[in-house]
Amino acid sequence: MGSRSELFKVKTLAEVAETLKPYVQSFYERSEEVSLTESFGRILAKDIKVTAPVPHYRKSTVDGLAVRASDTFGASESMPALIQCLGEVYMGIAPVESLKPGEGMLIPTGGMLPEGADAVVMVEHLEDFGQGLYGVGKPIAPAENLIDIGEDLSEGEVIISRFTKIRPQEMGLLASQGVIFVPVLPRFKVGIMSTGDEIISPEVNPAPAESRDINGYTLLGQALEAGAEAKYYGIVKDDAEELRQMLQKMIKENDVVILSGGSSVGVRDFSAQLIEELGKPGLLFHGLALRPGKPAIGGVVDGKLIFGLPGHPASAMVVFDCVVRPWLDVSVLRNQSYPEPEGTLTQNIYSGSGREEFVRVRLLPDGKDWRIEPIRGKSGLIRTMVLADGIVHIDLDTEGIEAGKRVKVRILR
Numbered sequence: 232m233g234s235r236s237e238l239f240k241v242k243t244l245a246e247v248a249e250t251l252k253p254y255v256q257s258f259y260e261r262s263e264e265v266s267l268t269e270s271f272g273r274i275l276a277k278d279i280k281v282t283a284p285v286p287h288y289r290k291s292t293v294d295g296l297a298v299r300a301s302d303t304f305g306a307s308e309s310m311p312a313l314i315q316c317l318g319e320v321y322m323g324i325a326p327v328e329s330l331k332p333g334e335g336m337l338i339p340t341g342g343m344l345p346e347g348a349d350a351v352v353m354v355e356h357l358e359d360f361g362q363g364l365y366g367v368g369k370p371i372a373p374a375e376n377l378i379d380i381g382e383d384l385s386e387g388e389v390i391i392s393r394f395t396k397i398r399p400q401e402m403g404l405l406a407s408q409g410v411i412f413v414p415v416l417p418r419f420k421v422g423i424m425s426t427g428d429e430i431i432s433p434e435v436n437p438a439p440a441e442s443r444d445i446n447g448y449t450l451l452g453q454a455l456e457a458g459a460e461a462k463y464y465g466i467v468k469d470d471a472e473e474l475r476q477m478l479q480k481m482i483k484e485n486d487v488v489i490l491s492g493g494s495s496v497g498v499r500d501f502s503a504q505l506i507e508e509l510g511k512p513g514l515l516f517h518g519l520a521l522r523p524g525k526p527a528i529g530g531v532v533d534g535k536l537i538f539g540l541p542g543h544p545a546s547a548m549v550v551f552d553c554v555v556r557p558w559l560d561v562s563v564l565r566n567q568s569y570p571e572p573e574g575t576l577t578q579n580i581y582s583g584s585g586r587e588e589f590v591r592v593r594l595l596p597d598g599k600d601w602r603i604e605p606i607r608g609k610s611g612l613i614r615t616m617v618l619a620d621g622i623v624h625i626d627l628d629t630e631g632i633e634a635g636k637r638v639k640v641r642i643l644r
């Protein structure tokens with residue numbers, strides 16, 4: 232790495248992602264198996280193909296009479312189609328009967344249609360003439376009131392792709408395929424440390440000029456929310472040797488190392504230098520075209536990602552959200568964004584050109600719409616994050632957005 236001014240050549244978010252990607256491919260080639268009951272929130276390591284059609288038999292969706300639809304064509308109230316009932320279908324038992332023209336079988340919701348049947352007339356639309364003879368007062372279309380073989384899931388299709396985060400519905404689908412051991416990415420091990428001579432543990436009463444550690448906990452929460460196995464390593468003073476030792480330990484024990492504070496150009500801001508010294512390729516960016524978050528740093532040492540986030544609490548959280556989280560929830564590779572609600576901006580937002588701006592906002596209900604209210608306050612104020620429901624992203628080349636314009640909000644989870 233070159234001179235200090237070169238180090239501070241800021242990168243865009245897209246450039247950061249491209250810079251780091253080649254070094255961490257192996258993260259995403261790992262796989263472990265967890266039981267289906269433990270799979271919630273995990274990230275699939277392989278595509279899931281349908282191997283068993285669902286359902287694998289024609290299934291009634293109503294209580295009624297399984298019929299051949301063509302037998303009811305032309306039926307009317309005054310001239311009902313007459314169907315002779317062969318008996319009853321039982322739940323969980325495949326009927327052995329085969330319907331010939333003019334024949335039907337009583338069937339419960341979920342029962343298997345007998346051979347020859349292609350529709351089910353609801354019980355309330357049947358007229359019981361006694362001795363198993365039923366009248367159907369209007370025609371029924373083929374495939375009405377049933378779920379056909381493979382209608383839900385058909386064999387061979389890829390129904391959930393690799394890197395999908397498993398939600399309750401994916402758990403259900405895996406169950407339907409008999410997948411009781413699920414291939415998932417191992418949870419990312421994330422180590423978090425706070426730095427600064429002025430930072431003290433929350434149980435301590437701060438003396439003047441001291442501050443309780445906030446970032447250690449916001450970042451821990453964010454890492455857990457992103458599905459990581461996260462560990463808080465505590466506070467390290469602004470001492471190069473202490474920092475080096477802690478960083479080495481954390482690099483050894485984790486996939487991703489996060490520190491906050493000490494990212495700017497102050498005399499005691501060692502972290503960038505340390506990342507550069509600890510191994511190859513070392514420091515890969517120092518400074519982002521981002522607000523808040525400009526002084527963020529990052530690099531790779533021994534195949535582990537290291538991020539140095541700004542000390543200001545809101546900045547640290549915003550940088551985690553847009554720089555760190557995508558590696559943990561794999562959205563960086565999935566190219567898939569989360570749905571973003573839209574609403575009307577209540578105040579102008581200004582943005583210095585040449586930087587991506589992340590504005591903390593509140594969502595206020597407005598009938599069926601949302602009003603999007605920017606939260607004023609410096610990036611050193613944790614309250615701005617507590618008040619925030621989400622973040623409005625302003626592109627690099629946009630100067631700002633006027634009140635009254637429609638904007639999208641990335642929800643803070």
Ligand SMILES: Nc1nc2c(c(=O)[nH]1)N[C@H]1C(S)=C(S)[C@@H](COP(=O)(O)OP(=O)(O)OC[C@H]3O[C@@H](n4cnc5c(N)ncnc54)[C@H](O)[C@@H]3O)O[C@H]1N2
Nearest residue numbers: 425427443444445446447492493494495526541542543546
């Ligand atoms: N001359 C310049 N000064 C600063 C610049 C700049 O470009 N030129 N950038 C400013 C910006 S923007 C930020 S953000 C900060 C980032 O500074 P550091 O990352 O080096 O962080 P510190 O100096 O250690 O701390 C900043 C601030 O945050 C408080 N802090 C730090 N850690 C925690 C924690 N774990 N919990 C709660 N609060 C924390 C710290 O006490 C400071 O008040 O630099 C600006 N300066």
Ligand code: MOO
Nearest residue numbers: 523524525546610
């Ligand atoms: O960008 Mo600093 O990260 O504004 O507070």
